[in-house]
Amino acid sequence: MTRKLQVLFLFLFVIFSLNLFDAQFLNTTAVNYLVYIFHILGIVLSIPYLMSRPVGFVLPVQLIVLSILISIPLASFSWDQGVYHTIIVTIPYMTWFLFFYLIRKNFQVKTIEKIILFYGVVYVILYLFQFINAPTVFFGKSLWGDEFPVDRGITRIVFPGTGIFILAVFISINKLTTESKGKLYWLAFSIIGIVIPVLQVTRQFIAGILLIYLFHFLMSQNAIRKILLVACTSFAFLYITSSDFVIFKGIAVSAKEDLGQGEEYIRVLAGRYFINDFSPTEMNMILGNGAPYWGISPYGKFIEELAETQGFYLSDVGIVGMYAMFGVLSVIGYILIWIKSFTYAVPKEFYYLKYYLWYLLLTSFTWFTVYHHHYLISTVFVLYLYQKVYQETYKRSYHKSTSRMMYPVNV
Numbered sequence: 229m230t231r232k233l234q235v236l237f238l239f240l241f242v243i244f245s246l247n248l249f250d251a252q253f254l255n256t257t258a259v260n261y262l263v264y265i266f267h268i269l270g271i272v273l274s275i276p277y278l279m280s281r282p283v284g285f286v287l288p289v290q291l292i293v294l295s296i297l298i299s300i301p302l303a304s305f306s307w308d309q310g311v312y313h314t315i316i317v318t319i320p321y322m323t324w325f326l327f328f329y330l331i332r333k334n335f336q337v338k339t340i341e342k343i344i345l346f347y348g349v350v351y352v353i354l355y356l357f358q359f360i361n362a363p364t365v366f367f368g369k370s371l372w373g374d375e376f377p378v379d380r381g382i383t384r385i386v387f388p389g390t391g392i393f394i395l396a397v398f399i400s401i402n403k404l405t406t407e408s409k410g411k412l413y414w415l416a417f418s419i420i421g422i423v424i425p426v427l428q429v430t431r432q433f434i435a436g437i438l439l440i441y442l443f444h445f446l447m448s449q450n451a452i453r454k455i456l457l458v459a460c461t462s463f464a465f466l467y468i469t470s471s472d473f474v475i476f477k478g479i480a481v482s483a484k485e486d487l488g489q490g491e492e493y494i495r496v497l498a499g500r501y502f503i504n505d506f507s508p509t510e511m512n513m514i515l516g517n518g519a520p521y522w523g524i525s526p527y528g529k530f531i532e533e534l535a536e537t538q539g540f541y542l543s544d545v546g547i548v549g550m551y552a553m554f555g556v557l558s559v560i561g562y563i564l565i566w567i568k569s570f571t572y573a574v575p576k577e578f579y580y581l582k583y584y585l586w587y588l589l590l591t592s593f594t595w596f597t598v599y600h601h602h603y604l605i606s607t608v609f610v611l612y613l614y615q616k617v618y619q620e621t622y623k624r625s626y627h628k629s630t631s632r633m634m635y636p637v638n639v
Contacts, residue, residue, distance in 0.1 A: 234333055239343055241266050245323050245605040246389040249354055249367045267319045274325035277332040285611045288564040289327045295557035296321050303518025306508050307527035317521045323604040330612040340609055348396020352420055355387045384429055391603030394587060397421030398580035401444050406577040436590045440583045498540040502552040516555030543596040550599045562598060572618045581614040
């Protein structure tokens with residue numbers, strides 16, 4: 229496959245891994261076939277490189293891939309879910325395989341960045357189209373029936389493909405402070421990166437973005453400016469949350485209700501259940517239960533009933549939901565990823581890689597950011613770029629140090 233074909237494949241893989249932003253006006257069967265074809269092709273292209281040397285982020289991804297593969301027979305043995313159904317529902321999670329293909333083919337950083345930024349812009353355009361044409365559902369799925377309703381003071385649309393948008397936003401704020409060209413574009417997209425999360429009124433989305441923004445713009449400031457910026461941000465937050473603006477008032481009321489529930493908060497109850505009571509055997513508690521085929525297989529029907537009767541959703545408990553499906557190995561994989569995100573140094577112009585992984589950490593207990601197809605392709609891109617940039621940085625520093633040893637400077 230020539231380089232142009234490889235880039236074209238990667239470009240198309242992104243849109244199909246996002247399930248074409250869950251477009252409701254397209255033929256579902258045709259879309260599903262295309263999605264599975266691209267995923268299977270990605271798996272086939274990646275399999276020869278799965279046993280890459282376990283350095284950097286390779287080992288964590290290998291652990292996650294292994295956990296997914298092990299979970300497939302467990303869904304059949306423990307939950308009577310047919311192997312065919314299990315493979316069908318598991319294939320989208322196998323986007324992780326693509327990491328090894330990227331490593332082997334050594335795609336350029338700029339190429340990956342351009343693809344991310346392109347789809348970030350597409351996300352914004354499609355979201356605005358959907359927002360303007362609400363309540364009719366054109367993209368995504370309503371969590372409350374056949375239309376997008378007014379919730380928390382606004383028509384609430386949790387738009388699909390958020391991972392690629394968040395990554396594009398973090399690239400933008402990073403380039404805004406590290407590059408001299410394109411300042412207006414990076415500034416505009418950075419502002420959009422605040423506006424759209426607010427319009428979607430999803431608390432973990434808003435909180436995660438704001439915390440990363442605050443850290444990024446504080447990082448390079450002196451002590452006085454840091455104090456002033458924190459003070460201004462705090463006053464602005466207090467003013468907005470106490471105002472009558474319907475969006476923020478709706479978010480504040482919802483947050484107050486959840487905090488008032490304490491230990492009885494539904495996500496706390498769901499997390500406890502999936503950790504302690506969900507798995508039928510000790511083997512499942514260690515290796516996982518597999519991905520359920522929602523509402524179709526016996527396993528999927530049980531998960532559906534659990535959600536409808538108890539309000540326990542795998543998606544609401546993030547990393548705990550991943551543990552319930554894929555076991556301890558998948559959690560260990562993510563822990564290693566997060567540790568490396570704090571310990572592996574990269575140049576300032578690539579801090580967006582750290583920001584994305586930290587965003588996953590911030591939202592990992594309350595949303596499906598760690599495992600859902602809306603996020604997986606952007607996670608794989610980040611890990612590949614981090615691996616590539618870190619190794620190149622390490623090589624440059626190594627060559628510099630050896631050069632100094634060979635040709636010492638006279639003082």
